[in-house]
Each structure stands twice: as structure tokens, then as C-alpha cells.
Amino acid sequence: MSAATIMKRTIDLSENTAQRLELYLKQHPHESLSSLIEEILKQKENNSEETIRFLRIQPAATGSGYRHTAIDHDSVLAETAEERE
Numbered sequence: 686m687s688a689a690t691i692m693k694r695t696i697d698l699s700e701n702t703a704q705r706l707e708l709y710l711k712q713h714p715h716e717s718l719s720s721l722i723e724e725i726l727k728q729k730e731n732n733s734e735e736t737i738r739f740l741r742i743q744p745a746a747t748g749s750g751y752r753h754t755a756i757d758h759d760s761v762l763a764e765t766a767e768e769r770e
Contacts, residue, residue, distance in 0.1 A: 698706065710716060 710718065
């Protein structure tokens with residue numbers, strides 16, 4: 686069977702899933718059920734849904750900020766607010 690051959694199949698979906706699918710396709714009229722399934726299959730086959738993302742936090746410059754902020758954050762915020770006024 687070639688890739689151009691169209692297969693007609695019946696699938697059973699829960700009522701909730703069918704409603705979600707119908708709503709999604711109404712909100713995305715440029716997509717079809719076939720294109721949606723094709724995209725999901727590609728993601729599953731490539732495990733692209735499990736892409737690991739790293740949070741890169743740059744350390745603050747030496748001397749910036751307040752040393753006691755983690756302990757006494759309320760007073761630090763109050764002081765900062767007063768300085769801005």
C-alpha cells in the first residue's frame with residue numbers, strides 16, 4: 686500500500702475526547718483529523734514530546750543585591766520601595 690492510498694477506519698472515542706477533538710478542529714480550521722494524527726504520530730515516533738529543557742540561571746554580579754534578602758525579604762522589599770519613592 687503506497688503513502689497516497691487512503692484508508693478509512695472507524696475509531697471509538699470517549700464522549701469527552703470526541704467533544705475536545707471537535708472543538709479543536711473548529712478552532713483550527715486549517716487542520717484536518719488526518720493532519721492532526723500525523724503530527725501526533727511523528728511526535729510519538731521521535732519522542733519529541735520528551736524534549737529536555739534546561740533552566741539557565743546566571744549568577745548575580747558580586748556586590749549586587751542584599752545578603753539577607755532570603756531571610757528578611759519583607760523588610761528588604763519595604764526598604765526598596767521606600768528608596769524608589
